[in-house]
Amino acid sequence: MEQEKLMLYQNMLFIRRFEEKLTELCKIEGKVPGMMILCTGQEAVATGVCGALEKDDVIIGNHRSHGHLLAKGADPNALMAEIFGKVTGCNKGKSGTLHLAVPEVNALCTTTVVGGGIPIAVGTAFAQQYRESKAITVCFFGDGAADEGSFHESLNMAALWDLPVIFVCENNVYSGAQRMEEHTKVKDIALRAQGYGMPGVTVDGNDAEAVLQVTAEARQRCLAGEGPTLIECKTYRWRGHGELDHQVYQPKEEIAMWMERCPIKKIEQQLLVEGAISREDIAALEESIAMFVDDAVRFAEESPYPAPEEALEDVYI
């Protein structure tokens, strides 16, 4: 248990620092192309969920997936290089930050089409059932994605066929600039599970251990052939939708309130109180993480861009 807690702490801290670095890099004109969409404040979801998974388990991500991928074990160097658009990136610069795929750790697909990953997760879970493999699929998406038709069709089909898939709705209060109550009348997305005949669970998405726990239970149900679960993780998006968003619509007090509830601080406090970790350990950890992150940035910066004509490759096999 202590071990698990520590692991969650380390993973969350790594994600936090990795993305804080991206926030910095974004400010430098032309460093990183495209949008920059971060999960700062939501790290407990990615780490908690992936903490309950095995290597063979598949994850399907969305536009806010740096955390998911790192938690699943993706190489930070390859991620960073991809975010920079370099040829050493995990997708040779073709994907960029928004659709990172890391098949090496079974992070098979990240899609920035809101809701677009959910039907795909039905497919990967179908393959797992078809092959009677002992692995499952986890699909990450937001509260906004739960308004897309693809959510509905997929959950119905997954429930119907008892597929081994966990639908993780990361409810961070916002869908773009819309607060939850501005995009749906229901208070809990988990409620919708009933409409498909599958269990729906709500969990504190800032409590990594709790997230891990419900995920592990849902995973057991998958493996027992009892079908999918919808898990709604209640959390909060500290930063804007992307780094260009000035958050004019997010009340300052709301942000402050949720920063109080920082998932990392929470577990850090516990570890300190329980004596599982010391202030010095933390400092050392911070230092080592900083080093890894700096290494990743250096790797990305020093890597070459792909040659222009490489754009023509990888369309067909």
Added chain:
Amino acid sequence: MEQEKLMLYQNMLFIRRFEEKLTELCKIEGKVPGMMILCTGQEAVATGVCGALEKDDVIIGNHRSHGHLLAKGADPNALMAEIFGKVTGCNKGKSGTLHLAVPEVNALCTTTVVGGGIPIAVGTAFAQQYRESKAITVCFFGDGAADEGSFHESLNMAALWDLPVIFVCENNVYSGAQRMEEHTKVKDIALRAQGYGMPGVTVDGNDAEAVLQVTAEARQRCLAGEGPTLIECKTYRWRGHGELDHQVYQPKEEIAMWMERCPIKKIEQQLLVEGAISREDIAALEESIAMFVDDAVRFAEESPYPAPEEALEDVYI
């Protein structure tokens, strides 16, 4: 009340005889083009719902809409001619049986794309709200359509905006050749309403009066600004999906059981018991309906086809 019951009875009987005629006509090679999809056995839904509506209220139909249109007051001659593909048809032969539109009675759109009418109903209801009109929208669709993404997006949006729309799910046990339990794990589609924060009601879809009653209540809620309702009418499809379907997958006993529960017989019995109608009245009614139906067929048969070049008209305004 007695008056209402009689009206429901007459309407149902008219729909039944109108469609029985189509069953006959289908057997004559080349008489009516395309598919032929009938609502035989489900007449109580169309008549019950439309019985609660005013002329200004809008209905949006689906592929199984002859009943909806007749119940809303569409001219049987124009419908029959359209089904025949004649120029005197309500849509000049462009639509045929599957997408009949009768704006004269505010049957604004019938779409054969399963689930396709539901977002449109959101739009017509939005216009009613926007214009503060005292009319509402009713959208008819099947249990199968409730598996489409469009159902989900639309119900969420309608609930969010408190739109004056009633979603009528005509659950006739089958979606194509799939039984309800083969296409979804839930027993009641009405359950899904919770997931959008709107009321969901289940009603005996073979009881026209009960259908009228719940529709009238939902309509009042719409007009009071309290938003949409999902009404699930439990009924049964006596015939195949279309007239070419041999119903190999429909248990004979099941069909027989539901024919016992004929919505028309049910109300006829009541009217007879209550003395509101006599056997002679029924015979006279049957005769008059037969005459109207025969007239419609004659009108359709005697009407010319559109000139081929008329195909080029009505694309743009």
Added chain:
Amino acid sequence: MQQITMGQAIQQALAEEMHRDDSVFLAGEGIGVGIHDSPLMPTFGLLQEFGAGRVKDTPVSEAAIAGLAVGASVMGLRPVVEIMFNPFFTLASDQIVNHAAKLRYLSGGKSSFPLVVRIKTGAGGGAGCQHAHNLEAWAAHCPGLKVVMPGTAADAKGLLKSAIRDDNPVIFFEDMGLFFYPSAVPEEDYTIPIGVADIKKPGRDVTVVTWSKMLGVAFKAAAVLGQEGIDVEILDLRTLLPLDKEGVIRSVQKTGRLVVLHEATKTGGFGGEIAALVAEEAFSCLKAPIKRVAAPDIPVPSSLPLEQFYMPNENRLIEAVKSIVD
């Protein structure tokens, strides 16, 4: 050789590939227990033969059906899913265009998506424009997809087998007008390569490039024109993407004249691509304007005479050919 319909040929291709490779499975609306129990339908009998584990009847959920294929294929299965009618391609199009076609590229070549989407298409049934709308040009404008549209039962069988064995996503259009007429189909296991057009009738005077059901129209017109001394070469495209540019150009180099014939509406149809290709790369061989014979720019009407008016026919093709052959 066996005389079977295109529906049966597809059935055979599906069954044979399912026997050959247990990673092949089928999914779609009514593909197992269907409302049409005709033995000529493409998936007839397959549920009985292969069981419900490999022949999946799905809810009416086109996006999920396509996503199922995307997800299953990246795991190494070979899904063959069906979209019941071409207009419903729209509902699956995000999964097909933004995912099936792009995810390999987005993975930097690490992943592959060996899936087939079968789409029934073609006007002629009187069902109207929400059931009939030939959208092959949409699919052919999406890099990452392959697009196949056979015009004979034999081609359908060989091409579908190739599609299933292909490691890329393939969109396979089946014209329902071809489901019910028998023609000769080889008995043995064979494939036809994707991306290769076929000269269905050699000729000297004019090239007619066509595909799918319109092949029959081309033959009818060629017979009449032949009697009048005009020797038509019929090039059946069979595959729209990747396009057999050489095949098209070679034929036009020979005849010097081109008419493109397709059932889809004219403006924005794939006929434009063929005409543009030739006007760009074989211009100097052209002896006359390039003609396109296609449906008028209207939705498919339901009424019989209107639908007939919609459908391109041999008379229009004959007229077009004559207008450029003197």
Added chain:
Amino acid sequence: MQQITMGQAIQQALAEEMHRDDSVFLAGEGIGVGIHDSPLMPTFGLLQEFGAGRVKDTPVSEAAIAGLAVGASVMGLRPVVEIMFNPFFTLASDQIVNHAAKLRYLSGGKSSFPLVVRIKTGAGGGAGCQHAHNLEAWAAHCPGLKVVMPGTAADAKGLLKSAIRDDNPVIFFEDMGLFFYPSAVPEEDYTIPIGVADIKKPGRDVTVVTWSKMLGVAFKAAAVLGQEGIDVEILDLRTLLPLDKEGVIRSVQKTGRLVVLHEATKTGGFGGEIAALVAEEAFSCLKAPIKRVAAPDIPVPSSLPLEQFYMPNENRLIEAVKSIVD
């Protein structure tokens, strides 16, 4: 004249039409309170000006957004809805193609659907292929739709006003690359007719037909070519459907040479339609092959140098022009 960007020009058109006609309302994702609070964005400030009753922020539900427009328009409102990025058109495409475009026809001309779908489009932001995918050719293959794709701020304003006043469904593509650069736009109320191409630069030697952002590329190339004595005529299509066939043909009759330039991928792009039109109806005027300059057949890559490689540029256009002018 005011110097404003295309984003601002669209803003003005929307605001002016909303003032003029209270049946106009807006709906879309983040069109009221958006994550981008730049005053250059098309819907900036409109929520404040017109209130939440007429500027509807919607859930992320593209099919419902499009359906909202279809249903509201048949009731006599004039919805202007936004699809955030072109690839998400797929998710709305059933409503747009099978409903907005066809329902008038299906009603036998009884109903009309005066709606506008604004779609932001264009590569260049580094966001990759799920945000950038120019699909105007899809829309232009759908009878019943009108398709507009302006290349200047002034055209955008006048055409959007026409689109809103038009009684047919109009798909209005806005290239985001044009949102941020100011140019001259008339102050007074004016409209520009849908269906009329515009000679943006008259010329003698070769016609370049283009639209949207590529207009800028055409101008750059024309300047260089002009210095080398090649006089380019730039015909800005502005509307793809209905297509200004006469305008295209008239220009090619004058110059005898045609290059089509668009940002979308080449195969199946709308450039094929233009080439085919000319090869069919103005063949005898052609002095040289018709060239198309377009993106290669790949998804839009994210990495900067790859995205630049994707994007058609003046060098490729210059090369194409030179290859047919001697």
